[in-house]
Amino acid sequence: METITLFQLCLYPQEPMSFAPHVWKTLLPLRLLNVPFKTELVTLTQLREELPKRLGLASVTVPIIVIRAQDESERTIMDSYEIAQYLEKTYSSPLKSIYAPAGNGTPEDAIAGRAHARFIEQWVDKCMAHELRPCVLHTSYAQFPESGDRADLKSRAHFLAKCGRAKLDELTAQNADRMWLKEQYARARKQLGLINLLLEERHQRGEPGDFLAGTKPTHADFCVFAFYPYSLTNPSLVRNTWRHPDLPYVSRWLEAMFESGLVSKEELLPEDIDSVETLD
Numbered sequence: 347m348e349t350i351t352l353f354q355l356c357l358y359p360q361e362p363m364s365f366a367p368h369v370w371k372t373l374l375p376l377r378l379l380n381v382p383f384k385t386e387l388v389t390l391t392q393l394r395e396e397l398p399k400r401l402g403l404a405s406v407t408v409p410i411i412v413i414r415a416q417d418e419s420e421r422t423i424m425d426s427y428e429i430a431q432y433l434e435k436t437y438s439s440p441l442k443s444i445y446a447p448a449g450n451g452t453p454e455d456a457i458a459g460r461a462h463a464r465f466i467e468q469w470v471d472k473c474m475a476h477e478l479r480p481c482v483l484h485t486s487y488a489q490f491p492e493s494g495d496r497a498d499l500k501s502r503a504h505f506l507a508k509c510g511r512a513k514l515d516e517l518t519a520q521n522a523d524r525m526w527l528k529e530q531y532a533r534a535r536k537q538l539g540l541i542n543l544l545l546e547e548r549h550q551r552g553e554p555g556d557f558l559a560g561t562k563p564t565h566a567d568f569c570v571f572a573f574y575p576y577s578l579t580n581p582s583l584v585r586n587t588w589r590h591p592d593l594p595y596v597s598r599w600l601e602a603m604f605e606s607g608l609v610s611k612e613e614l615l616p617e618d619i620d621s622v623e624t625l626d
Contacts, residue, residue: 349384351412352376353397356387357489358496364614365486367475367576371426371467372409372433374568375444377608379437383411390501427467430565434460444568447559463565466558469540470569477534478573478583481527483509484518485579528625531586538587538596541570545595556595556602563606571603578615585622 352372355363362385376383388397397406401422410424423429434444434456445459487509490502506514520526544558555561558570577583589597604611 347416349414350376350381351384351386351414353386353388353393353406353408353410353412355393355408356389357498357501360387362387362613363489364575365482365489365579366408367572368407368426369409370572370575370609371565371568372411372429374563374571374608375430375433375565378444378563379433379442381433381437389498390504391498394504427464430463431460444565447555447557447562447564459559459564459566462559463569466566467569470573474534474537474540474570475573475576477530477537478577478587480517480530481521481534481583482577482580484514484521486576487514489579524625527582531583531625534583534587535590535592538593541599542593542595545599549595556599558599563603563608567599567603571600571609574600575614578617581618581622582625584617585619586625589617589619590624 352369354369354373355366357363375381393406393408398404401410401412403422403424407424409426409429410422411429413421413423415421423432430444438444438456443456443459445457445463446455447459487502487505490505491497492499492502520530541558545556548555548560553560557563558566574584574588577588587593588600603609
């Protein structure tokens with residue numbers, strides 16, 4: 347029997363970096379399909395400097411899984427879409443599928459579900475996340491302490507090198523500008539409004555369930571959800587997008603994700619939005 351190891355970023359030993367978005371697109375399918383797997387936590391420094399040498403790759407990004415077969419041979423898959431396809435092909439059953447919500451439909455259901463999830467993933471990365479990123483780059487950087495027992499200055503430097511000091515300073519200044527912030531939140535909310543519309547129309551048609559495809563979450567839901575933990579480094583962003591009064595079906599969908607048992611709020615950074623102002 348093969349064994350799967352999922353490499354996941356961490357800030358501190360034994361504490362996963364919950365706000366890293368793309369790993370959720372692998373972690374949630376693994377859980378939905380009840381796939382046995384091990385997790386190996388790596389710091390950003392280990393991801394950049396040690397893991398490529400260990401795996402014999404030029405560079406490594408997360409999510410990445412290493413599959414070890416019974417004959418001790420290893421296979422590495424490093425892309426959330428490719429990992430999802432592998433998991434579906436290898437571990438789906440008539441009762442569980444990350445693409446077909448009913449789990450027991452025709453093969454065409456899974457094909458359509460895969461296309462739907464792929465479209466949603468591309469839209470999220472190129473449109474929705476594009477509007478969220480300017481509001482979380484500086485708050486994500488702040489998650490790396492400069493001092494104290496938990497300080498990891500080398501990983502902090504790797505994060506800064508990727509985003510660039512000039513860009514970080516620019517976004518920090520923009521996020522301090524109330525007018526810019528109000529307009530940026532509106533742009534991000536407009537993108538999330540598409541998800542709210544899809545969920546609202548399902549409700550208006552009397553279709554059961556609070557997920558994008560019905561009563562059970564699919565990979566399309568996972569691709570959207572991935573950027574909610576990412577947003578939690580900035581409670582103001584969460585209040586003005588995911589939990590904004592204009593997006594009630596998105597908020598309802600979030601609660602359905604937690605009620606699914608696939609993810610718990612305790613795994614994530616706290617929302618901390620009770621005292622946060624809504625900018626309209």
